[in-house]
Amino acid sequence: KITDSLLKIPFACEKIEIIQPIQRHAFAYATIAKKDCFNIAILDTSGNVCVKFHQLTIKPVPDLLDDFFYTVRWKPYSLESANMTAREVMPRNVLIVLSEEAKSLGKILSGFHEKDHIWKCYLGTENKILSEKNYTIDTNSKESFDIIFNKLKAIDIIYFLGGYHELIVEKPWIVQTQENQEKGVLCLFRLVKTLIEKQLIDHTIQLVVFTREGQPFKNKTINPFSSSLYGFCQSLRKEHNKLDFYCLDLHNGETDSQKLMDVLTVFIRNKKENTFCEMIIDSDTCYIKSINRLQLKPSGISKFRNKGVYLILGGAGGIGLALSRYLSEKYQANLILIGRSELNDQKRLAIEKIESLGGKVKYICADARNLASMKSAVDQAKETFKQIHGVFHSAIVLKDQTIRNMNENTFCE
Ligand SMILES: NC(=O)c1ccc[n+]([C@@H]2O[C@H](COP(=O)([O-])OP(=O)(O)OC[C@H]3O[C@@H](n4cnc5c(N)ncnc54)[C@H](OP(=O)(O)O)[C@@H]3O)[C@@H](O)[C@H]2O)c1
Incomplete structure (x- = not known):
């Protein structure tokens, strides 16, 4: 007797007795052993038993759509309830990678790390040592980060600002594609490859990737150069789980420097465990990304046109x-x-x-x-x-490889 509408299919059977082959025409005689469990006899047309299933259990078929769709939610994070007192720690080696367009954010970060050893790496057009801890690197060169890591033997914190722009650039975004990809995701790839080569990546490093309006949020237009960093960051964190990793996306004009310092105090100074976290700071609120299950039932209404x-x-x-x-x-x-x-x-x-x-x-x-x-x-x-x-x-070039094994040409493809 079927008591609910769920489709149920055989799942397990305690014992099967085969007495004789089943004929082309056969009958099943089922008795209920307990809930969703049956004893079944298969009989031929004369009533002789051919096969007996003892305690055949059936299970509902899960609704595949129940666990199929997921969506991103940005949850407000209360900094007030977090511990805002910075722990006293030994001075650390901090590397800030930035372009001309991110100078004021660079200043805020320098202020936050005033007691640490700060190394700065400007993204430019030539490799040049500006002073003991200040360098310019050529973003067109594959070996660009060597110049720094030949000197810098240990690193604790890296801020990557290559995908962050303070200025509203007038040129149409498509014209800037190559330049921005080079300063953004390609430079981050090169930085990571250098860390791998110098065997620095599997030590605990805090990596903070700053972007500007790259995450889809409040129906704003996203900045594609910033967005192109997130997929790479997610793969990177999965492959190198010692990285303590933050993607910080800044929205709404001028960055509130005090708010940013508070966020850095909570997550960078007082960090407790290795993590990967995507955040947005919008005006005075900090949001953390979470992935939530979405219940989407077929609507019956199609968006596609006939002969579209x-x-x-x-x-x-x-x-x-x-x-x-x-x-x-x-x-x-x-x-x-x-x-x-x-x-x-x-x-x-x-x-x-x-x-x-x-x-x-x-x-x-x-x-x-x-x-x-x-x-x-x-x-x-x-x-x-x-x-x-x-x-x-639906275009892709799929050459499955870890970042460690991938060369730059494959990455660019
Ligand atoms: N297959 C799956 O199971 C699966 C599952 C989930 C998501 N996806 C996603 O679905 C998308 C398509 O995957 P797929 O399995 O269909 O891949 P696929 O069979 O490799 O097809 C991708 C197509 O993209 C074309 N393409 C690549 N680069 C291009 C370019 N620069 N300009 C124009 N066309 C280009 C390729 O053709 P040419 O070489 O001729 O250019 C190829 O026919 C991907 O984003 C993938 O991540 C796939």
């Missing part, structure tokens, strides 16, 4: 093709699939399959790293289908 036009970057890859088949079958969609490689037989076959489901496909050979190539692809798409209703980013 959808552009899929990386569309001829595994996920892109699966999505294309779905959109073609359900919505007879017009699809623009973009990839760097030329059409080949395998892709042609995949496209034929998609079109056989009802939709139309245009494959365009273009590279997402190249603005002109992307503009031309969008123009071609519009020429063919007149408009674009939606865009998916």
